[in-house]
Amino acid sequence: MADSEIDPILTVRGLDLRFNDTEVLRDLSLDLNNRERLAVIGRSGVGKSCLLRCLATLEQPSSGDMRLLDSYYCKGGLFTEPPHLIRQQIGLVFQHFNLFPNMTVLRNITLPLERVIKSSRSVAIKKAERAAEALGISDILNKYPNSISGGQAQRVALCRALVLRPKVLLLDEVTSAVDPETSLEMVKAIDDLWKFEIGDKSEGNEPFGLIVVTHDYSFAKSFADRIAFLAGGKVVEDHQSDAFDRNIQHPHAIRYLNAIQSKALRQRQSSTEKGSVSRI
Numbered sequence: 001m002a003d004s005e006i007d008p009i010l011t012v013r014g015l016d017l018r019f020n021d022t023e024v025l026r027d028l029s030l031d032l033n034n035r036e037r038l039a040v041i042g043r044s045g046v047g048k049s050c051l052l053r054c055l056a057t058l059e060q061p062s063s064g065d066m067r068l069l070d071s072y073y074c075k076g077g078l079f080t081e082p083p084h085l086i087r088q089q090i091g092l093v094f095q096h097f098n099l100f101p102n103m104t105v106l107r108n109i110t111l112p113l114e115r116v117i118k119s120s121r122s123v124a125i126k127k128a129e130r131a132a133e134a135l136g137i138s139d140i141l142n143k144y145p146n147s148i149s150g151g152q153a154q155r156v157a158l159c160r161a162l163v164l165r166p167k168v169l170l171l172d173e174v175t176s177a178v179d180p181e182t183s184l185e186m187v188k189a190i191d192d193l194w195k196f197e198i199g200d201k202s203e204g205n206e207p208f209g210l211i212v213v214t215h216d217y218s219f220a221k222s223f224a225d226r227i228a229f230l231a232g233g234k235v236v237e238d239h240q241s242d243a244f245d246r247n248i249q250h251p252h253a254i255r256y257l258n259a260i261q262s263k264a265l266r267q268r269q270s271s272t273e274k275g276s277v278s279r280i
């Protein structure tokens with residue numbers, strides 16, 4: 001099947017989410033195309049994580065439809081398939097990685113394979129080792145999470161999600177807990193996945209899309225094909241990343257970018273001043 005025939009891979013229409021009196025998402029619509037990387041940005045508390053949690057069936061929306069490829073898994077706010085089956089196809093990696101501290105890295109990766117897709121122990125180990133190699137973490141498979149670095153934990157969490165070969169991978173703020181260099185390594189790791197170095201080459205034509213929630217606008221620009229901006233519970237701006245700055249019109253998006261630019265300017269000025277002081 002040609003890629004174009006399976007676009008979009010994920011479709012969201014009229015998604016509402018409320019907690020008691022608080023309306024977090026309101027009539028939100030979004031598409032994710034096949035082979036696309038979408039960054040979701042917006043002010044703190046606007047509902048970015050809640051959106052990912054709804055997409056991954058960890059949160060029950062109040063209403064709305066969600067479709068993966070051509071089948072609906074949520075209609076009118078009700079999941080039409082058992083959530084654990086959806087979660088095999090829509091992976092979510094959290095900001096703090098949520099690794100099991102009392103299990104080795106290898107066990108952290110193999111457990112979902114055995115529990116979720118019922119792989120045998122030996123098949124799970126083989127898959128985990130292959131994925132770990134692609135992500136450069138083969139040498140830490142026998143370590144425990146408390147003895148690895150933040151960047152390594154990030155890759156382990158990514159590896160654990162990827163071995164299940166999800167159709168959609170959701171990344172929630174995964175670059176925020178690490179330094180910029182590690183964050184770049186993460187991009188490289190995702191690129192490795194993107195080229196489908198994990199798994200058999202013959203499986204390389206599977207549909208796949210990625211949504212990343214981030215506060216790091218420059219990361220969003222460099223990593224994502226498209227950027228969606230959330231305000232008032234919905235997507236109010238949705239543009240190709242290289243054209244995002246010049247196409248935004250919503251006042252919240254304009255204010256958001258102005259704030260980022262002013263901060264960057266202040267940082268540049270402060271480092272220039274420090275430079276001139278140290279030269280004196």
Ligand SMILES: Nc1ncnc2c1ncn2[C@@H]1O[C@H](COP(=O)(O)OP(=O)(O)OP(=O)(O)O)[C@@H](O)[C@H]1O
Nearest residue numbers: 019022024042043044045046047048049050051215
């Ligand atoms: N389980 C819950 N019960 C009640 N309110 C919740 C719950 N989960 C989230 N919220 C509220 O929903 C809103 C959106 O939260 P969410 O974490 O999605 O925001 P966010 O855009 O990801 O924020 P940040 O960028 O700071 O991580 C917040 O006001 C939050 O307090």
